[in-house]
Amino acid sequence: MAGERILVADDEREICDLVQVYLENEGFAVEAFPDGDSALARVEDASAAPIDLAVFDVMMPGTDGFELCRKIREHHTYPVIMLTAKGEEIDKIRGLTLGADDYVTKPFLPLELVARVKAQLRRYKRYGVDADAPEGDxxxxxxxxxxxxxxxxxxxxxxxxxxxxxxxxxxxxxxxxxxxxxxxxxxxxxxxxxxxxxxxxxxxxxxxxxxxxxxxxxxxxxxxxxxxxxxxxxxxxxxxxxxxx
Known part of the structure; x- marks a missing residue:
């Protein structure tokens, strides 16, 4: 499983750095972004390496997590895990409705997030074909x-x-x-x-x-x-x- 590329976006620097460290310790290639706008630009960059999974906060300046999730689902099927504030059930429901696969409530244990990332990737890769790959591939x-x-x-x-x-x-x-x-x-x-x-x-x-x-x-x-x-x-x-x- 090592080597999958994970997009991480959160305007809280400490959380973004923490998630990046834990995922990189598991062998993942992590691209971290401080806001939704820069994360969206990466998602829409067709020349960049394919993303295997995205983890991002719901509330971010500029493009928020909901809009980022909606944009991802317009063209991609890779798993999306959203980070939500404690008790904000409406955010969780809205995120799932927009196409998110899972959510993690802040504050969270980093190892719990890592476990969820691995579970989503196992399921996504299980079928032996990446739905985002070019048709010939x-x-x-x-x-x-x-x-x-x-x-x-x-x-x-x-x-x-x-x-x-x-x-x-x-x-x-x-x-x-x-x-x-x-x-x-x-x-x-x-x-x-x-x-x-x-x-x-x-x-x-x-x-x-x-x-x-x-x-x-x-x-x-x-x-x-x-x-x-x-x-x-x-x-x-x-x-x-x-x-x-």
Missing amino acids: AHAARRPGEVIAYAGLVMDVPGHACTLNERPLSLTPTEFSILRILLEANGSVVSARDLYFKTFGDTYYDKGSGSIAVHIRHLREKMGDSFEDPKYIKTVWGCGYKIER
Whole structure:
């Protein structure tokens, strides 16, 4: 895993430096920025080396974390982890809705952030193809593997691609992982706790339990699935979620 390129942005110099030191100690290549404007310029620099994951604060001068996340999601699928102030639940929900994969609440333990970075990268790289790579490279890297199909929904797992009635779905790595878990459950109910553990691979469920519901809602919106009478992702109250197959 060593060598992945991480973008870090936070206007609090101490936090930015701390995150950079811990990630570099794990072998990551870190590019740190003091504000959202400079981070956005890096994101939009097509000539620069590809970014594998971004970590940035919600509240920054100039381009804030929400706008930065929105801009990233216009063209990229790599994981995004947002740093939020303690107790600001609305920031977490808004960030996840814009396409963030995870959030960490300040103040945080640096090792917790490192664990979340590793978990996101494991999932993002698991499928053997970088969705941000040029088309020719993606086809060259693609290898034969599992395709899951159900009622017009087709998921190419190795290719990290998903379509619904032949319409491409632009899914974040977290959304792709959750949808895959539900499809592979073959109609069985998967609890929010199990979805969290299988998706993030860590032990921070109590801090992030609400994020699963937000990701499910975002998935439904992208799929055009009704909350009241969903065709695909169904809520089993008090138990979890399922896709009947």
